[in-house]
Amino acid sequence: MRNGILILTAFAITAITGLAQSAGNVEHGKQLFTRNGCYQCHGTVGQGGQAGARLAQFKLTQQAFIAFVRNPPPSNMPPYRAKVMSDQDLADVYAFIKTFPEPQPVKDIPLLNQ
Numbered sequence: 001m002r003n004g005i006l007i008l009t010a011f012a013i014t015a016i017t018g019l020a021q022s023a024g025n026v027e028h029g030k031q032l033f034t035r036n037g038c039y040q041c042h043g044t045v046g047q048g049g050q051a052g053a054r055l056a057q058f059k060l061t062q063q064a065f066i067a068f069v070r071n072p073p074p075s076n077m078p079p080y081r082a083k084v085m086s087d088q089d090l091a092d093v094y095a096f097i098k099t100f101p102e103p104q105p106v107k108d109i110p111l112l113n114q
Contacts, residue, residue: 024062024088024095032085032093041077046100051076056100065097066090 033039041052048054060068069080069090080090106112 024091024093026092026095026099028089029092029094029096032089033096036080036085038093046097047103054103055097057102058097062091062094065094069093 038052041049042055043049043052046055046058048056058065066087069085070082072079085093
């Protein structure tokens with residue numbers, strides 16, 4: 001329920017601010033993901049961890065992602081304002097995140113099917 005409210009909030013912020021979707025540069029996004037320390041909580045391939053959510057299979061649109069990163073819910077994640085990363089920078093990070101592989105289905109992991 002709470003996640004649904006957060007996603008709706010992100011969509012509302014997107015509609016109000018009119019963020020434009022633009023194509024992202026994957027290589028620049030990778031550099032930003034590393035330089036800004038995103039990997040420390042979310043993992044190098046978006047696998048997530050104790051401090052950050054899994055990103056490998058998230059379904060947010062680019063606009064919702066930008067709105068979420070600008071105004072994250074109360075957590076350990078800092079807000080990334082435009083002074084830190086521009087909308088284009090976040091579009092690049094979004095493009096990089098979209099290259100993360102989907103996790104392997106549980107049915108294909110032998111140890112979990114015993």
